[in-house]
Amino acid sequence: MNYISLYRKYRSQNFDDLVGQKHIIQTLKNAITGNRISHAYLFTGPRGTGKTSTARIFAKALNCKEGPTASPCLKCDQCKKIRDGNAVDVIEIDAASNRGIDEIRDLREKVRYAPIEGKYKVYIIDEVHMLTPEAFNALLKTLEEPPSHVIFILATTEPQKVPITIASRCQRLDFERIKLSEVKEQLLKIAKAEGFTIDEKALDAVARSGEGSMRDSISLLDQLVSFAGNSITFDDVVTLLGSADEDMLFDLSDALHNGADAKALDLLRKGIDEGRSAPQVAKDLINHFRNLMFAKVGAVDSLELTKEYQQRLLAQANGMDIESIKDILRALSRAELDMRWHPHARLVLEVALLEVMQSRGTTEVKAEAKKEAVNMVRPAPAAAIPAKAPEVHHVDADSRIVHIKSKWDEILAKVKKQSPYGFVSLHEGEPVEINGKGRLVIGFKKGYAFHKERLDEERNKAAVESAIKEVIGEDIGIEGAIMDGKIVKPQVSIDLVREVFEGG
Ligand SMILES: [Zn+2]
Structure with a gap:
């Protein structure tokens, strides 16, 4: 037996099992019982809110052997044929599929003929705003003098694109998002x-x-x-x-608000590694900060959330001020828009997060992070590194890479000021070695090629190279490389350095 999708299987068959849209159901039932049926209806509203289902039920109500009736029997020939899409008098046209040119031409020819099986000919034109201007004209001619046995139901998700000449000849019913x-x-x-x-x-x-x-x-x-x-x-x-779960959203929001940039980027990376998409995370974050805004202004009850979740939101909102929430929302919304056309959506989101945090001033957190990094990376002062070669210019490649790694946080901080894009990409990689050409190789994990490419862009490359020069006083070119298996940020780099200092 063929599998029938749940949506088709449980599609509403009668006015009374339609979900939501009470006002519309009432209007249509009244029209039928009061014998005040319009010749044309315009059903507007978001997708999946019941426009087509309602149109079919209305067709049944008209053509049922007991009709016109507000409760079609669902058992007669007409009811069954309409349910299965086999009724010759109920013609469905999907304007989105071929913009309706042939169908409307056909409609103009056949609309005059009386219905064959039922009492009415019902034309259901889905996504009517997609019709070509010619098709609209043809439709308009028909709407101007509709034969008495014809009912039009035009459905659209974008009513503003339906010509006013058409819309004004229809009774408009607006479908709402379902609660x-x-x-x-x-x-x-x-x-x-x-x-x-x-x-x-x-x-x-x-x-x-x-x-x-x-x-x-x-x-x-x-x-x-x-x-x-x-x-x-x-x-x-x-x-x-692939949506962000509750804990991740709360943690990431805290990190964003506190300006804990490394933590925020790591949380984002973790989320994406677990299989979420960057646009989905952005969407979830926007929704979360919107919820926080509602909580902040005392409107948490209007959100359809569990009591437990509301409490958690209120607690988090308590630690934030409304201006920050609004700033973050604005920045995230901008990022969400940019992500729609940018080939590297994730990068756009990362830069947006970073900019939000930068603009919020984060000296305390940064100082702490730096202290921690220094403790881990550099137990001895930098001067003690190459005891056998006091001048940086003459140390061998191994010592140079160790030196660069010990200064990596400083280099990152300088790049961050000049080029947020460069910083985000650099943050995803790590210094690996000085290669045969004397260039510093920045390694990236497999799957992070877009960061490598971004880093290879002239502008970002220049920012990194100039930061390296500023910090360690050397002209070193850089190049990115994909080195799967070797790069496991950030433990490996720190462990390597530690090994060289302590064990070597
Ligand atoms: Zn029936």
């Missing part, structure tokens, strides 16, 4: 009927991810069932969705 509680209720109903379990946190995440689209939430549920089987947990959702 979180309603989506959850429907998902639970499906889970129960299908015989699988889903934990509360997972249910919440699935409902939330659809952002008010029932279809998107059910599709995700469908994927989860094939992925996780009959018992779905929050971990399954995180794995599949």
Whole structure:
């Protein structure tokens, strides 16, 4: 037997099982019972909010053998044919697929003919805003003098793109995003009927991810069932969705607010290593800071969140001021926009995080980090490194790389001032060796090639080389290399240095 998607299987078949959109259901039912049916309707609203389902139910209500009726029987020939998409009098046109040219031409020719099986001919034109100007013109001609047996239902996610000449001839009904509680209720109903379990946190995440689209939430549920089987947990959702989990969001937000830049970048890297996408992390962070903003102004109740989560938000918001939250939100929103066209979305996010933290002034944290780094990297003063070769220029390559590594934090700090992009890329790599050509090789893990490429760009390269010159007084060129297995930041570099100083 062919697999039927959960969305199709549980698609609403009658007005009373539609989820949400109470005002629209009432309007349409009243039109039918009061015999005040319009010739053309314009259904607007976000995807997955029930526009097409409602259109089909309306078609059933009109053409059911008991119709027009507000409760089609679902058993008669017409009801079944409409459900299966086989009714000759209900014509569905997807304007998105070929912009409707042939269909509308066809429609103009055939619209005059009486319905064959039912009482009405119902044209459902999905994504109507995609029609070509010619198709719109043809449609307009028909709408100007609609035959009495024809009903048009035009559906669109972008009503502003529907010509006013068309829109003004329709009764417009605006579909709203479906409430979180309603989506959850429907998902639970499906889970129960299908015989699988889903934990509360997972249910919440699935409902939330659809952002008010029932279809998107059910599709995700469908994927989860094939992925996780009959018992779905929050971990399954995180794995599949790649969304940041609660702890990561709170930690990353703290790091951002406190200007703990190394920690923030490491958290981000950890999140991405675990399989999340950079745009998803950005989206989740924006949502989190928005929640913090609501918490800060005392509107946490208006967020559809568990009490426990609200408490956690309030506690975090307590330590932040509203101006900072707004600054961070603005910066993240800008980054999210930039990420849409930038080939290296992750890099854009990293630079945005860094800039947020820089602008917030972070001297205390930085001083601490530096102290720590100095303790770990340099137990002895720099002058003691090459005892056998006091002048930097004449030390052998091994000693030089040790020297560079001991100064790496200083070099990083200088690059950061000149070139945030260069810094972020440099931060992902580490100094490995001075190669045969006398260049400093910066090693990157496999999968980090875009940082290597970014570092190879002239501007960033120059920033790094000039920082090296400033700090250690030497002209050394750099080049990036992918060295998988060798680069495990940051322990390896520190251990290597320590080994040279203490053990060697
Ligand atoms: Zn029927």
